[in-house]
Amino acid sequence: FDHGGLFVIFAQPRLRQDLFLAHVVHGLRNGVSIESKIHADNWGFLSILSSLRIESDFGEEINVLEHDTQLSRFLRKTVRDARYNATFNPMSGIEKNWKHILSNKFEKCVGGLIVPEDSRGRVLILPQISKKPEAIVTLLREVLPDI
Numbered sequence: 001f002d003h004g005g006l007f008v009i010f011a012q013p014r015l016r017q018d019l020f021l022a023h024v025v026h027g028l029r030n031g032v033s034i035e036s037k038i039h040a041d042n043w044g045f046l047s048i049l050s051s052l053r054i055e056s057d058f059g060e061e062i063n064v065l066e067h068d069t070q071l072s073r074f075l076r077k078t079v080r081d082a083r084y085n086a087t088f089n090p091m092s093g094i095e096k097n098w099k100h101i102l103s104n105k106f107e108k109c110v111g112g113l114i115v116p117e118d119s120r121g122r123v124l125i126l127p128q129i130s131k132k133p134e135a136i137v138t139l140l141r142e143v144l145p146d147i
Contacts, residue, residue, distance in 0.1 A: 025114075
């Protein structure tokens with residue numbers, strides 16, 4: 001991520017899990033010795049995403065906020081059959097790097113772009129779309145140079 005590239009995320013709500021690192025010990029009453037507890041979630045694969053408040057919300061009405069860019073033209077075509085499952089609010093530390101690009105009818109963010117100042121990488125967060133492979137190909141061919 002720090003060296004460039006684009007992460008494309010088709011968003012789902014944050015799902016948290018607590019995992020335990022443990023081993024079996026013979027002679028203990030329950031037979032398991034817990035060494036540590038690990039807090040994990042489905043958004044934990046990039047550290048920058050921990051600064052994003054992700055709320056479960058569902059709907060189909062999606063508005064593109066930008067006008068006349070390659071990205072906005074791509075989004076207008078792509079979100080016609082999209083459904084969102086989450087809304088997003090940047091927390092402190094990521095606000096200056098966050099670009100709100102898609103809204104629902106209540107003006108809550110359902111898609112965004114993270115452009116960190118200290119990195120060449122980008123993170124594009126989109127709602128669920130039915131034709132993901134076609135969208136990725138279009139994104140790479142037509143939109144990526146603009147992002």
